[in-house]
Amino acid sequence: MATTLRAHGIRAELPNGWEGRITQLAPVMPTNAPLQRAGAAVQTEITRPFAHFANMALPPNTNAFGGGAVEQLGAEHALICLIEYSHECVGTALFSKHRLPRKLAPRDFNRRGLQRIIPGQAGSQTFLTEAGRPFCLYVVAGSYLRLGTLTRQINAVLRGIHVDPVAS
């Protein structure tokens, strides 16, 4: 039975066998002592929501781009990361070209297209703007050799993702 996940203006209809998590971390204040001694008003980092969807159990504290989870991907597994960026990215060359893809083909994956290259895995990365919000879609397939099967599963998830115009 499909599961619906909703938070921070992101809604996902997850097929059977998939689980997900939508997270937004609290910002961490930079601790640059010289800057602070100089009285500089250092802007804090901006944290935005990120979503993870996987056809395996997601480890707690999975990093935005899947660190902590990709190491546990089996050949039959896939991990989808949808990371939102700050609004200033909207309209830039990097984020303007694409909307959220609903269908990825095996050729969209690259064995080197990974934040961390793990033998056998393949990755696909797209910077995009969806509903006026800038995102990076990063998908890791557990096996390059099983991309045909895995992309069908991945696309089923992508088709079920909806982004609200403004984060709630």
Added chain:
Amino acid sequence: MSDAAATGTTKLLRRIGDALGGSRFSRRGFLGRVAVVGSAISLDPINFATRPASAYDAVCGPAADCAAGYSVFCCTINNGGNFCPDGSFLGGWWKADNAGFCCGGPRYYLDCNVSCGAGYTCGCETSPDTCDNRKIACNQFRYGQCNLEIDCYGPVLCRVITCTPPWVFDSACTSSSATDDSTVAQTAPCLPGQCPDPLTLHYYDLGGPGGAFGPEVVGVQSIPWGTWLQLTNGALFEVYPSGFTSTFGALYANYLALGGPNAVGVPFADDKVCVDGIGQYNVYDRVEGSASHPTLNYWHPYFGSGSVYGKTLQLFNLEDNEVGPFGYPISNRLYTADRSATYTNFSKALESTVRSGRIYQNPVTGTFGIYGAIFDHYVALNAHDGHLGYPISLPTKCQGSAGGHFADFAKVTNGEIAYESSIYSNPTTGTWSVVGPIRDAWKALGAETGELGFPTADQKKTADSLAVFSTFATISNKAISSRGAIYLKGGSAVALFGAFYTLWTSLDGASGELGYPTSDVTSQTAGATPYTEQLFDNGAIFGSQFASACALSGGLYSEYLSQGGPTGSLGLPLTSEVTSGGVTSATFQHGSLSSP
């Protein structure tokens, strides 16, 4: 580290160095390995000594081999430079929180993505001198917070490390955060160890040993205003309250030549480019309580280095610094041979030439400077060692419509001003000096706007060496309209000008019948008739409505005086004396005189 600990460490190093060294490795490689081991022990002594792992594991942290899949640190492949190599750009960043490297704060990893078209191929660092064997230009991935205008990119070439928030580190980066704490312990031998001094971290933000500042020369040292770090090509400072500052290259070389922090203090800002876009400068200040002692240090690609401070700096500031008439300082403070004064040399680039200048600081004459033609002439007259002494004014515009500039000078003897002089520069008459009593007499006659006008030569001795003299000329419509001179003989300065001077010079001047002038021109009357008269050693010249200049000398002049001169029966002369056939004669209002 205690002595005991140090001894233990030394033994450990030797043992491990021996184990790693052996005959298979070059000396360079061996030393590199010992350095790696030393770093390992300082970074993580317990784990290194007790775990069955290689030294490289402790130095480079986990997942340092190629197969681990992470990207290499830039300093490993960039000659020690912690910055993006050519052909790459900052593509994005992530952070690891609670990093020992950053003293418990976030550690930032900035990915350098290969620029599209740059010729990098995927590989791994394989040098035996490093344990950072991570991937080079393999991971086709981007974090995406930096340089968002670049949408074409290649793989991650390498990683730059900093404790400074990326959006502060480089304004091309945004602050959208991504976190991956799993990389917190990854490092490389070319990066500093745990929780370095803030100035060292800043040094690595600027590229570290492979960056523009080059390798370290002297480690971080405390100074009254903060700390400083001496590097090969510059120095970095952390000063309060400004924060990080630096001085670099030729400015740094001159900073050291000036004596460094103890002599001139520290920069409270980075080096800056001058208004002309060519030169560079920095201000160093030796702040003591509320007292400021700034030094302004310059470098110009054509003129070299120079600096100004103290009263010279005050004057230089008043004269608009390097954009003013002096231009760039091309020397530091120099002493005169007798060390009674100091001076600084300057050069200013004009449209088709370079103008030189100098500012003197003398306790008797004050702080003044000269430049241009006046300075050139001053140097030709042996500058401060010559008879003019030191400047006591800046170049100043001349009075009147003839244009030109002048500067005044004073000769100092036994700590007091002995006499004053001037150099006048005018496009019509040239650049010449006027000295001492002759200058005083000339000024009394109105200087350049008086009867004499501008000097046309430096003071000279007469042929018989009995006097000195200066010549002058008035200017009308940029041309000389009349000439004159002042003669100084026996302590008395006498001026000649106009028709009298013309006549006198035509009569061979001081070597002629009249000899030297002994009085200035005086205005008198003969009855109701005004006339002018100037006396000479052996005669006089008269001027009146009847004749502008008539010279009488010798016996004829004596006879004229014996008959009452201008107020006598002969009246005023109508001609100068003329000698013909051995007889000298002159015609007067009411008669004539002749002498055999």
